[in-house]
Amino acid sequence: MSTKTPPLAQFGVVGMGVMGQSLALNVADRGFRVAVWDIEPKRFEDLRHKGAPPSLQGHAALEDFVGALERPRRILMMVTAGAPVDSVMERLAPLLAPGDIVLDGGNSWFQDTRRREAAWKQKGLHFLGVGVSGGEEGARHGPSLMPGGPAEAYALVRPVLEAIAARSEEGVCVTHVGPDGAGHFVKMVHNGIEYADMQLLAETYDLLRRGLGMSADALAGLFEQWNQGIAESFLLETTIRVLRKKDAETGKPLVEQVLDKAGQKGTGKWTVQVALDLGVSVPSIAGALDARNLSSLKDERVAAGRVLAAPQGEALSAEEKANLAAWAHDALYAARVATYAQGLRLIQAASQEYKWNVSLSEMARIWRAGCIIRARLLTPLREAFEKTPDLKNLMVADGLAPVLGKMAPAWRRTVGVATRLGIPVPVLGASLAYFDSYRSPELPQNLTQAQRDAFGAHTYQRRDRPDAGFIHSDWS
Ligand code: 6PG
Numbered sequence: 001m002s003t004k005t006p007p008l009a010q011f012g013v014v015g016m017g018v019m020g021q022s023l024a025l026n027v028a029d030r031g032f033r034v035a036v037w038d039i040e041p042k043r044f045e046d047l048r049h050k051g052a053p054p055s056l057q058g059h060a061a062l063e064d065f066v067g068a069l070e071r072p073r074r075i076l077m078m079v080t081a082g083a084p085v086d087s088v089m090e091r092l093a094p095l096l097a098p099g100d101i102v103l104d105g106g107n108s109w110f111q112d113t114r115r116r117e118a119a120w121k122q123k124g125l126h127f128l129g130v131g132v133s134g135g136e137e138g139a140r141h142g143p144s145l146m147p148g149g150p151a152e153a154y155a156l157v158r159p160v161l162e163a164i165a166a167r168s169e170e171g172v173c174v175t176h177v178g179p180d181g182a183g184h185f186v187k188m189v190h191n192g193i194e195y196a197d198m199q200l201l202a203e204t205y206d207l208l209r210r211g212l213g214m215s216a217d218a219l220a221g222l223f224e225q226w227n228q229g230i231a232e233s234f235l236l237e238t239t240i241r242v243l244r245k246k247d248a249e250t251g252k253p254l255v256e257q258v259l260d261k262a263g264q265k266g267t268g269k270w271t272v273q274v275a276l277d278l279g280v281s282v283p284s285i286a287g288a289l290d291a292r293n294l295s296s297l298k299d300e301r302v303a304a305g306r307v308l309a310a311p312q313g314e315a316l317s318a319e320e321k322a323n324l325a326a327w328a329h330d331a332l333y334a335a336r337v338a339t340y341a342q343g344l345r346l347i348q349a350a351s352q353e354y355k356w357n358v359s360l361s362e363m364a365r366i367w368r369a370g371c372i373i374r375a376r377l378l379t380p381l382r383e384a385f386e387k388t389p390d391l392k393n394l395m396v397a398d399g400l401a402p403v404l405g406k407m408a409p410a411w412r413r414t415v416g417v418a419t420r421l422g423i424p425v426p427v428l429g430a431s432l433a434y435f436d437s438y439r440s441p442e443l444p445q446n447l448t449q450a451q452r453d454a455f456g457a458h459t460y461q462r463r464d465r466p467d468a469g470f471i472h473s474d475w476s
Contacts, residue, residue, distance in 0.1 A: 008070035009035035009057065011160050013078060014088060016043035016058075019132065020078030021050065022139035023105065023164065028056040030163035037065035066095040073100040074157050076130075081106040089116065089127075098124035101153045105132045107267050110181030110188060114354075117149055117180045126153035129180075131187020133371035134166065142166030144371035145174035146190070146363075148183025148356075166370025170382065173366045178356030185274075185350050186363060189343045192271030192285040194235070194372050195264075196339040196427055199288035201239050203425040204332050207418050211316065212324055216243040216253035222325055231333050233375030262292040271346070278349045283430040284339040291426050311422040320417055323410075330407035331414035333377075335431035337404060340381060341394035342434065348390075361385035393438060404435065411435075450475070 009032075013024040016038035025047065028034045034056040036044065044058030059065035066073065073096060079088050085104055092102060102125065104113065113129030120127040131146030132139065145165050147154055154176040165174040177183040208214045214222070220243035227236050247254040268289045275282040294301075316324065344360050351358040364382035367373055384397035391397060395404055415432050418425040437443060452458035459470035 006057075007033060009033040009068050010070055010074070012036065012065060012069050012073065012075040014038070014065075014075060014092075015078035016040070016047070017078060017080075018136050019105070019139050020076075021047055022136050023076060023078060023132070023143075024056060025050060025052060026140055026142075026164045027160060028053050030160075031055075032160060032163070033057075035059060035065050035068040037062055062091055063095060066092070071097060071100070072126075072156060073097070074103070074160065075101070076103045076105050078105050078132075081108045082112075085112070085116070089120075093120075093123060093125065096125055099126070101126040101128065101156055103128045103130045103147070103149075103157060104184075105130045107131075107187065107191070107265070108184050109270060110185040113148070113181040113184045121150075126150055126156075128153055128157065129182075129184040130161075131177075131183050131190065133187065133190055133367075133373075135372065138166065138370050142173070142370050144366050144369065144374070146177050146183040146186045146366065147174065148177045148181060148185070149179065151176055151179070165366075168365075168369035168374075170365045170368050170379070173368065173370045175359075175362045175366050177363070178351065178358045180354065180356075182351070182354070182356040182358055185354075185356075186347055186358065188267050188270050188274070189347050190367065190371060190373055191267035192282065192346075193339055193343040195268040195271075195288040195292070196284040196342075196431075197233070197235050197336060197373060197375075199291050199427045200284075200332055200335050200339070200431075201235060202291075203418070203423075203428050204328050205239070205243075207414070207421075207423050207425060208325060208328060210423055211417060211421055212321065214325075216255060220244045226329055226332075230376055231329060231336075233336075233377070234372060235375075259298070260295055261298050262295045264289075264292050268292070271343075274350070275342075275346050278346065278353060280342070280346045280349045281434065282342040282346060283434050284335065284342055284427050287426040287430040291424075311420060314420050314422075316417065316421075320413075324414070324417060327410035327414045327417075330410035331428050331432075334404050334407040334411045334435070335428050336375070336377060337395060337400055338431035338434050339427070340377065344381075344385075344394055345392075359385075359389065360391075361389065395435060395438060408435070 011027050011032050012035045013020050014037050016036060024034050024036050036058050041058060041060040059068060077088055079085055085108060108129055117127040128147050128149030132143050134143035142165060145161050161174045162172050165172050177186050205219060208219055220240045223236055223240045242255050245254040247257045272282060272286045272289055347358055361382045364378045364385060368378045380399045381394060384394060384399055385391055394400060411432055415425055415429050449460040453460045453472055454475035457472050459472045461470055
């Protein structure tokens with residue numbers, strides 16, 4: 001009687017949380033033999049309940065898991081970002097052989113990824129930091145993937161990543177982003193844009209419900225119309241779904257029962273921190289982060305509401321009542337363009353700093369499906385960077401500058417109405433200020449420079465002779 005050894009698995013997944021399970025099932029569905037490992041082997045039961053085929057096998061011992069993989073081994077880690085990634089890598093490293101490839105699919109800090117990749121290179125091992133977007137649903141049926149690391153290692157995992165990624169009319173939503181931390185950097189910026197886009201939708205919702213008294217259902221209806229046009233996006237679609245849901249206990253819209261304190265896991269904060277380090281202006285993303293931070297001060301806000309004055313006797317004119325919804329549509333779209341412009345500019349700056357050579361048109365293409373910020377806007381965005389790869393700012397692209405020009409009056413009216421009514425619109429407003437600053441040949445920083453020189457002899461350049469160098473004047 002011959003005992004047949006099962007064929008080796010072609011792909012391994014470590015970490016059977018929701019994302020790890022979904023990705024493992026996705027890989028198995030695409031016809032690959034998959035081995036999985038988790039510190040809690042009982043999680044393999046969940047996989048069986050979720051319909052895992054026999055080609056997906058769980059291993060209780062890490063050694064057995066590694067031994068069950070064909071060489072070079074391809075292992076995706078889906079563990080919590082931070083120390084757990086290092087500890088799994090420490091356990092894996094002695095079991096691996098030169099040329100094996102480990103992918104980190106968590107939301108890891110890109111500098112950690114750079115460090116890990118460099119350290120593993122010394123051992124002859126490959127490490128790829130892979131941004132994975134799309135939540136559980138995306139992971140299961142087609143995420144957008146942003147892999148960064150050595151090109152030769154990417155070539156070896158490419159068939160699997162291309163098989164599991166989402167697809168749009170513009171192709172498969174994965175590409176080699178660049179070397180070392182490029183993939184995780186791009187994913188971090190994706191999340192920064194996500195924060196700002198979510199906040200823009202929240203501000204629009206707030207302005208229309210408080211300014212026009214629209215119900216959740218009426219807003220859902222309006223947003224459904226918007227979602228048929230240029231503003232179409234996954235986050236707008238999600239907003240509609242949220243607005244339509246009724247609370248089982250009260251029968252009222254469930255969103256109204258949700259406490260207005262937003263959480264965060266840190267990628268938005270990193271985006272702003274890195275932007276500050278690289279000297280890139282990201283006011284829309286910073287505004288969204290501040291909005292979440294301020295929202296968490298619920299008790300203080302309730303107390304302050306009793307002592308700080310709200311606008312009194314402000315009412316909308318008939319014209320404003322009739323047009324606010326249409327204006328808000330344009331404000332949302334224009335501010336979204338400004339937000340993406342900031343995020344892409346940040347990727348461009350990091351790509352230069354770290355010599356990653358990231359293609360922004362490719363980023364737009366792989367974000368077109370599967371990820372959280374997928375939106376119709378990404379098509380003109382891709383076209384803009386295809387035409388001019390080193391375009392400095394998306395807002396000045398041929399296809400978008402005229403649109404922003406047309407929408408700017410409505411954007412201003414929207415921010416104006418909100419300001420008069422005392423409804424905070426930090427990201428609509430910050431995005432408009434970004435637009436106005438960027439399009440202004442004249443800014444008041446002549447005064448800033450003069451002040452710096454007047455109180456601290458920090459020197460300034462003259463307009464009429466900028467090349468003559470920095471001078472100091474006596475301002476008394
Ligand atoms: C994605 C998301 C995801 C992120 C959540 C939560 O692309 O699938 O960006 O990676 O974890 O959106 O982020 P916050 O908890 O910080 O809001």
